[in-house]
Amino acid sequence: AQKITQTQPGMFVQEKEAVTLDCTYDTSDPSYGLFWYKQPSSGEMIFLIYQGSYDQQNATEGRYSLNFQKARKSANLVISASQLGDSAMYFCAMREFNAAGNKLTFGGGTRVLVKP
């Protein structure tokens, strides 16, 4: 079974609007962390936001927020007030704390294109 699933291969969003990127995960480990990375066309992986499984509050970092619904095993990324520079691939990833080496497992990604 897929550990990380991103069901939206691509999406358009109008500049200045908000967009939600879906991510569901599968784990039996009670302790885990969820990450979102941005990969622009230049190719580098940029860390955006982190949510721990025991965190009581949803994580926020500037225009990025993570809608964490533990019972549903979802960790959706919300980008508010989209900008043209937000056009990129976005990857959800999970680290299971019992996994050796703190390994990350990545989803297949969602491509976001922001329209002016």
Next chain:
Amino acid sequence: NAGVTQTPKFRVLKTGQSMTLLCAQDMNHEYMYWYRQDPGMGLRLIHYSVGEGTTAKGEVPDGYNVSRLKKQNFLLGLESAAPSQTSVYFCASSYSFTGDTQYFGPGTRLTVL
């Protein structure tokens, strides 16, 4: 502070040739990782290291070897390159505690003809 650097940025190999990719980090991180990214896909872990002198297999280790002789460097070797190894390779590093994020290098684009 350069973060995570990778050498080279691009490389073209012929089938059967060998090469080594170098990853260096200056953040004193314990853990280092090598991933590959194929078109339209997420990253898959090849090998990783939890400290100097240690290495372990990831999700897709076949055809690759690694070494971590120094804490700041993590080398990925291809002994006999195959077209299936055409990919973009990313190195990453992190501290040892589990909540920390991984910091990525800029990637190496490898083409095997």
